[in-house]
Amino acid sequence: MLTPQDEHWMRQAIAIARTKGDDPSCSPLGSIIVRDGKVLSAEPNQTQELPDATAHAEMMAIRRACEGVGDMELRGATLYSTLQPCGMCTMASIWSKVARVVYGAGRDDVHEMYFEDRHIDTLSFIADAYRDDIVIEGGCLREECAALYYGPDDDVPEEEQGNL
Numbered sequence: 001m002l003t004p005q006d007e008h009w010m011r012q013a014i015a016i017a018r019t020k021g022d023d024p025s026c027s028p029l030g031s032i033i034v035r036d037g038k039v040l041s042a043e044p045n046q047t048q049e050l051p052d053a054t055a056h057a058e059m060m061a062i063r064r065a066c067e068g069v070g071d072m073e074l075r076g077a078t079l080y081s082t083l084q085p086c087g088m089c090t091m092a093s094i095w096s097k098v099a100r101v102v103y104g105a106g107r108d109d110v111h112e113m114y115f116e117d118r119h120i121d122t123l124s125f126i127a128d129a130y131r132d133d134i135v136i137e138g139g140c141l142r143e144e145c146a147a148l149y150y151g152p153d154d155d156v157p158e159e160e161q162g163n164l
């Protein structure tokens with residue numbers, strides 16, 4: 001169940017995403033991890049900047065949150081992401097033991113370039129996961145989050161399509 005509190009934190013995730021710029025070509029993805037009303041980390045996508053193919057916003061947020069609390073487990077925390085997490089970030093969420101994953105725009109709300117060709121559907125993936133205590137919910141501020149990205153029918157130049 002999404003709450004007004006979820007929308008509050010998602011607005012902050014959107015603000016983190018926007019630090020990269022307003023243009024979809026800047027990869028404006030943001031993730032924030034919250035526990036007991038306290039922000040443990042807030043990170044944008046940093047794949048180009050580092051450069052590191054694994055530096056998705058969610059991966060960076062998990063790394064910084066674990067560093068910050070000095071624990072590899074983030075039990076009881078909620079991870080917010082402006083876009084539906086990919087297979088890598090979903091798996092990292094499971095390993096980090098976060099209790100919930102809340103995302104904004106879903107796969108159908110944005111251009112297909114944001115996902116692996118043979119996409120792991122994170123919702124069914126979680127449902128089939130070996131842990132039954134992680135919850136994933138999408139559509140939190142869906143329109144605002146989707147507005148950060150190329151739309152499903154946008155004509156995106158091939159060199160900008162990160163999944164090709």
Ligand SMILES: [Zn+2]
Binds near residue numbers: 057087088089
């Ligand atoms: Zn990812």
